[in-house]
Amino acid sequence: MTNLQTVFEKARADQRAALVGYLPAGFPTKDGAVAAATAMVEAGCDVIEIGLPYSDPLMDGPTIQDAVHRALTNGTRIADVLRTVEGVARTGAAVLVMTYWNPVDRYGAERFARGLADAGGAGTITPDLTPEEAGPWRECSAAAGLDTVFLVAPSSTGERIKAVTDRCSGFVYAASLMGVTGARESVSVAAEGLVKRCREHTSLPVCVGLGVGTGAQAAEVAGYADGVIVGSAFIRRLLDAPDEAAGVAGVRELAAELSAGVRG
Amino acid sequence: MITAADLSGGDVHGDDPGTAGRFGVFGGRFVPEALIPALDEVAKVYAEAKTDPAFLSEFDHLLRTYAGRPTTITEVRRFGEAAGGARVLLKREDLTHTGAHKINNVLGQALLTRRLGKTRVIAETGAGQHGVATATACALLGLECVIYMGEVDCERQALNVARMKLLGARVVPVGNGSRTLKDAINEAFRDWVTNVDSTHYLFGTVAGPHPFPEIVRDFARIIGVEARRQVLELTGRLPDAVAAAVGGGSNAIGIFHAFIGDQDVALHGYEAAGHGVASGEHACTLTEGSVGVLHGSRTYVLQDEEGQTIESHSISAGLDYPGVGPEHAWLKDSGRATYHGITDDEAMEAFSVLARTEGIIPAIESAHALAGTLKLGRELGPEATILVNLSGRGDKDMGTAMKYFNL
Numbered sequence: 001m002t003n004l005q006t007v008f009e010k011a012r013a014d015q016r017a018a019l020v021g022y023l024p025a026g027f028p029t030k031d032g033a034v035a036a037a038t039a040m041v042e043a044g045c046d047v048i049e050i051g052l053p054y055s056d057p058l059m060d061g062p063t064i065q066d067a068v069h070r071a072l073t074n075g076t077r078i079a080d081v082l083r084t085v086e087g088v089a090r091t092g093a094a095v096l097v098m099t100y101w102n103p104v105d106r107y108g109a110e111r112f113a114r115g116l117a118d119a120g121g122a123g124t125i126t127p128d129l130t131p132e133e134a135g136p137w138r139e140c141s142a143a144a145g146l147d148t149v150f151l152v153a154p155s156s157t158g159e160r161i162k163a164v165t166d167r168c169s170g171f172v173y174a175a176s177l178m179g180v181t182g183a184r185e186s187v188s189v190a191a192e193g194l195v196k197r198c199r200e201h202t203s204l205p206v207c208v209g210l211g212v213g214t215g216a217q218a219a220e221v222a223g224y225a226d227g228v229i230v231g232s233a234f235i236r237r238l239l240d241a242p243d244e245a246a247g248v249a250g251v252r253e254l255a256a257e258l259s260a261g262v263r264g
Numbered sequence: 265m266i267t268a269a270d271l272s273g274g275d276v277h278g279d280d281p282g283t284a285g286r287f288g289v290f291g292g293r294f295v296p297e298a299l300i301p302a303l304d305e306v307a308k309v310y311a312e313a314k315t316d317p318a319f320l321s322e323f324d325h326l327l328r329t330y331a332g333r334p335t336t337i338t339e340v341r342r343f344g345e346a347a348g349g350a351r352v353l354l355k356r357e358d359l360t361h362t363g364a365h366k367i368n369n370v371l372g373q374a375l376l377t378r379r380l381g382k383t384r385v386i387a388e389t390g391a392g393q394h395g396v397a398t399a400t401a402c403a404l405l406g407l408e409c410v411i412y413m414g415e416v417d418c419e420r421q422a423l424n425v426a427r428m429k430l431l432g433a434r435v436v437p438v439g440n441g442s443r444t445l446k447d448a449i450n451e452a453f454r455d456w457v458t459n460v461d462s463t464h465y466l467f468g469t470v471a472g473p474h475p476f477p478e479i480v481r482d483f484a485r486i487i488g489v490e491a492r493r494q495v496l497e498l499t500g501r502l503p504d505a506v507a508a509a510v511g512g513g514s515n516a517i518g519i520f521h522a523f524i525g526d527q528d529v530a531l532h533g534y535e536a537a538g539h540g541v542a543s544g545e546h547a548c549t550l551t552e553g554s555v556g557v558l559h560g561s562r563t564y565v566l567q568d569e570e571g572q573t574i575e576s577h578s579i580s581a582g583l584d585y586p587g588v589g590p591e592h593a594w595l596k597d598s599g600r601a602t603y604h605g606i607t608d609d610e611a612m613e614a615f616s617v618l619a620r621t622e623g624i625i626p627a628i629e630s631a632h633a634l635a636g637t638l639k640l641g642r643e644l645g646p647e648a649t650i651l652v653n654l655s656g657r658g659d660k661d662m663g664t665a666m667k668y669f670n671l
Contacts (some may be wrong), residue, residue, distance in 0.1 A: 053570045056450055056558065056559075056573055058559075101294050102294075102557040102565070102567070105557055106554075106556055106567060106569065106571030127296055128294045128295055128296055130293055130294065132292065132297070133292055133294060151296065151298075153295045155460065156297060156301065157301060166665045175296075175297075178458060178461075180458065180459040224379065230275050246595060
């Protein structure tokens with residue numbers, strides 16, 4: 001298993017930002033998700049976030065909602081998510097699970113942490129788990145050797161940024177804008193300021209997500225952040241492709257473009 | 265004149281949710297970090313407002329001169345005969361402006377919106393009653409209004425969609441997920457996180473992240489405060505039981521809360537059992553669900569063993585919700601309130617009984633509480649007095665009733 005610390009040390013040594021790609025497990029199919037994520041790693045992604053499909057994704061825009069709906073319709077379960085992590089971890093990338101809190105809560109926090117560690121996962125991103133509620137999950141994660149990534153947003157006060165970053169390990173996820181997931185025409189001007197504010201409180205790497213989808217945008221974000229997070233743009237390639245093979249090829253092409261971007 | 269005490273009622277049985285918004289192990293905040301500052305701001309502004317005489321006076325004025333408070337209680341003798349001869353008293357929230365208890369919370373939060381300096385309001389709605397009430401208050405106070413409503417609900421409550429549009433609101437049909445209330449809430453949260461600078465999310469029930477369960481309860485609390493006084497005046501004693509329908513739980517908390525400290529008053533909540541719990545098509549969150557997190561708070565949820573929300577079913581759009589307010593979860597676990605399921609058929613029977621015995625057509629939501637009362641009265645006998653929250657009127661349900669009864 002590759003951990004996040006190794007990824008960011010390597011990226012820093014190369015004087016570039018890390019590239020983080022997101023895909024939900026089970027999308028476009030259970031095997032297709034592993035194939036697509038593998039292509040993303042081969043074309044330059046350093047970290048893969050595997051989304052755990054959830055019935056009520058209230059932070060996600062229409063593209064990810066659509067993909068998650070398909071994954072659930074495919075019958076994707078937590079065992080499939082863990083198998084996907086295992087498959088993608090074989091590529092040598094660091095693999096995280098991005099999940100809303102309820103599925104983990106219901107499955108059992110300790111059981112999920114052990115399962116994820118056994119599958120070779122490096123940690124989790126939990127967008128609706130606030131610092132006030134995160135105590136038990138941080139304990140389970142620490143016991144299993146997993147990192148816990150939480151989010152800050154442009155609306156976060158200094159006090160909130162401190163509370164969140166104090167509880168993060170691996171990196172800090174800076175949401176570039178006020179809104180749901182989805183590619184945008186341009187990267188929000190709020191992102192750079194937010195990264196700067198994070199650095200006042202933490203020495204952890206800070207990665208920027210939400211609304212990044214092109215090589216040029218990745219290059220722009222790489223100018224001030226330690227990592228660039230892309231989700232919906234990958235999913236869009238898979239949704240728009242005539243078949244799975246073409247979708248995987250599209251994902252590979254986008255990963256290569258983004259990878260060139262983070263390398264300046 | 266409404267007072268600060270009417271809003272919060274002190275710390276009855278440790279139910280002041282505090283700054284973390286907890287009712288026992290329930291409640292809290294499970295939302296994207298981006299929304300935390302907005303929730304903090306709402307909590308802060310509300311805390312100031314609830315003890316500000318100017319705010320209380322304005323709220324009181326609107327409740328009296330616009331919503332039509334205090335609402336009366338009506339003793340229903342012929343209905344009581346059907347309920348084993350029990351003395352049944354209805355708290356007539358159906359007589360408020362817009363026809364349901366929702367107006368109480370909406371007027372309070374609309375005033376808060378102005379105090380927050382926001383100009384745009386969004387809300388979710390199931391049966392359309394909260395949407396209509398919100399559109400009404402926004403028209404009154406000159407606020408922009410957007411209502412999210414599941415496509416299924418838009419169809420079965422078409423009349424309310426027309427009312428909202430007439431009141432100047434934009435109604436956005438939600439076509440994802442189960443296309444009902446739960447998905448309307450998801451979509452409203454997505455709007456809020458995008459437009460939070462200008463927008464207040466006028467949450468319609470006692471669920472959601474802190475401080476919504478507390479604020480909505482406090483603004484609905486007037487129902488029980490009035491009813492407790494009215495029952496004492498009429499009968500010289502407290503009722504033996506209080507009955508209310510429970511979807512998200514706002515009308516039930518509204519009438520229960522003033523009685524929580526009265527240990528001799530039993531509190532009964534009636535959930536929608538739809539086609540019967542055995543069918544799997546129901547909305548019995550408290551009686552059949554398990555503890556989880558939905559829409560920002562820890563509470564009982566209809567979910568599978570991996571935490572995926574199970575779609576609920578009820579003939580009544582207002583009860584068709586797979587979650588419930590965290591304070592109800594706490595009242596259930598502490599044993600202070602008891603919750604039961606009422607099937608679609610039982611509710612429609614009670615709907616018809618009240619219409620024929622008393623000349624009052626209830627909302628189908630409220631008919632669940634009436635069906636519960638028919639059973640409860642037979643258990644308790646003719647000596648018992650039961651106070652029922654008639655939370656809304658049935659005009660909006662005539663389409664459903666026409667189909668159901670083949671009228």
